[in-house]
Amino acid sequence: MGITLSTGFLKNFVSTEEINAYAGAVKKAHDELHQKTGAGNDYLGWVDLPSKTPDALVAELTALAKEVQAHSEAIISIGIGGSYLGIRSTLEFLGGNPALPVYYAGHNMSNADMSRVLKVIADKKVTVVVISKSGTTTEPAVAFRLVDAAMRRKYSGEELKKRIICVTDAKKGALRQIADKNGYRAYVIPDDVGGRFSILTPVGLVPLALAGVDIKAFVDGFRAGEKEYSQTDLSRNICYQYAAIRNILYKKGKCIEMMASFYPNVQYVTEWWKQLYGESEGKGGQGIFPASTILSTDLHSMGQLMQDGMRNIFETFVMIDKAGDAVLIPNDPLDIDKFNCIAGKDLDWVNKQAYHATADAHYEGGVPNLLLTLERADAFHIGQLYYFFEKGVGISGYILGVNPFDQPGVEAYKKKMFALLGKK
Numbered sequence: 055m056g057i058t059l060s061t062g063f064l065k066n067f068v069s070t071e072e073i074n075a076y077a078g079a080v081k082k083a084h085d086e087l088h089q090k091t092g093a094g095n096d097y098l099g100w101v102d103l104p105s106k107t108p109d110a111l112v113a114e115l116t117a118l119a120k121e122v123q124a125h126s127e128a129i130i131s132i133g134i135g136g137s138y139l140g141i142r143s144t145l146e147f148l149g150g151n152p153a154l155p156v157y158y159a160g161h162n163m164s165n166a167d168m169s170r171v172l173k174v175i176a177d178k179k180v181t182v183v184v185i186s187k188s189g190t191t192t193e194p195a196v197a198f199r200l201v202d203a204a205m206r207r208k209y210s211g212e213e214l215k216k217r218i219i220c221v222t223d224a225k226k227g228a229l230r231q232i233a234d235k236n237g238y239r240a241y242v243i244p245d246d247v248g249g250r251f252s253i254l255t256p257v258g259l260v261p262l263a264l265a266g267v268d269i270k271a272f273v274d275g276f277r278a279g280e281k282e283y284s285q286t287d288l289s290r291n292i293c294y295q296y297a298a299i300r301n302i303l304y305k306k307g308k309c310i311e312m313m314a315s316f317y318p319n320v321q322y323v324t325e326w327w328k329q330l331y332g333e334s335e336g337k338g339g340q341g342i343f344p345a346s347t348i349l350s351t352d353l354h355s356m357g358q359l360m361q362d363g364m365r366n367i368f369e370t371f372v373m374i375d376k377a378g379d380a381v382l383i384p385n386d387p388l389d390i391d392k393f394n395c396i397a398g399k400d401l402d403w404v405n406k407q408a409y410h411a412t413a414d415a416h417y418e419g420g421v422p423n424l425l426l427t428l429e430r431a432d433a434f435h436i437g438q439l440y441y442f443f444e445k446g447v448g449i450s451g452y453i454l455g456v457n458p459f460d461q462p463g464v465e466a467y468k469k470k471m472f473a474l475l476g477k478k
């Protein structure tokens with residue numbers, strides 16, 4: 055089944071005719087992406103990246119992973135934004151026990167977090183992966199300065215070199231210079247793939263391989279997504295339908311998209327999605343505000359607002375069909391809580407009833423909602439889902455009339471911070 059889209063709870067908010075009316079705009083956006091003629095066309099390398107990703111890279115990184123796993127007990131992954139979120143999202147989505155635990159740095163400047171990372175370096179045998187496309191972003195640069203110094207206190211010579219891996223531009227940026235000067239292993243992020251679209255490049259593939267993820271299945275999921283979501287017939291392409299539906303709802307005043315999941319392992323997928331959609335569409339005074347909830351947890355904090363607050367929200371649920379080993383609810387002879395009605399049922403069945411109830415209640419409360427269902431929570435399906443969202447925002451952004459591939463607004467705080475830091 056792969057990934058499916060259900061639109062039952064859009065009734066009376068979005069009609070099939072309205073979606074079909076977008077066929078021309080969607081086809082135009084599709085052509086601009088595939089022929090690389092649209093805005094931001096220097097950054098369209100992600101469109102056919104899955105089919106262009108060489109099997110040899112997957113084999114090389116799988117061999118690197120074996121080598122690193124043999125001499126390390128933990129990975130330190132340094133990066134922010136597109137150089138952080140997809141890695142964490144994938145690992146948390148897959149859950150379980152990675153071959154090597156991953157500790158993150160460079161996405162904040164918290165003393166407490168950094169102290170924990172420095173302690174890991176002192177106590178364990180580690181390998182560091184430092185990721186920055188520009189090679190000049192402040193947070194990861196400062197984190198790497200601290201981590202590099204800690205690594206040098208512990209290791210030297212060839213031992214140090216084998217434990218620091220850089221992922222950055224082929225030529226530009228301070229990180230490239232640091233890698234070249236110190237002889238650190240370096241993997242290249244292609245010029246034509248922007249940060250938030252880079253999870254399929256060495257940005258994601260290197261740390262995910264080291265952590266033990268089946269990167270072949272991950273790449274195959276992307277490839278399935280590329281094939282599935284390149285069909286120009288709107289009625290057969292759920293990704294293009296999603297892009298059209300968002301624009302229809304936005305025009306009707308639904309300016310917040312709440313991504314909601316009843317699966318806690320989806321939380322960082324929603325964080326990755328927020329960067330992808332927020333940075334791609336939020337410009338020129340436009341853009342749907344991407345927000346997220348994890349349920350049932352947030353039903354008891356955000357539930358009131360979702361049911362009854364300002365009616366400017368639509369919701370996209372992400373569910374997992376085969377959610378793992380069953381956990382059966384026991385029978386209780388006393389039945390004081392009156393839940394023997396679900397005795398013998400799998401907890402995930404109850405979770406799915408909570409979804410149906412919530413989607414229906416929110417719909418009746420004036421929140422139209424969509425449902426994306428993944429067959430299972432594995433490397434293949436998360437790869438396919440990433441491509442679904444990447445393609446979806448390319449089409450949706452072009453329909454909206456923005457350049458989805460730049461992020462000029464991210465620079466504003468940096469300039470002010472450099473001034474405060476006295477950085478030349």
Ligand code: PA5
Nearest residue numbers: 135136137186187188191249250
């Ligand atoms: O989407 C983007 O390009 C940005 O948000 C980047 O991901 C983020 O700023 C990190 O950039 P870099 O990898 O150059 O350090």
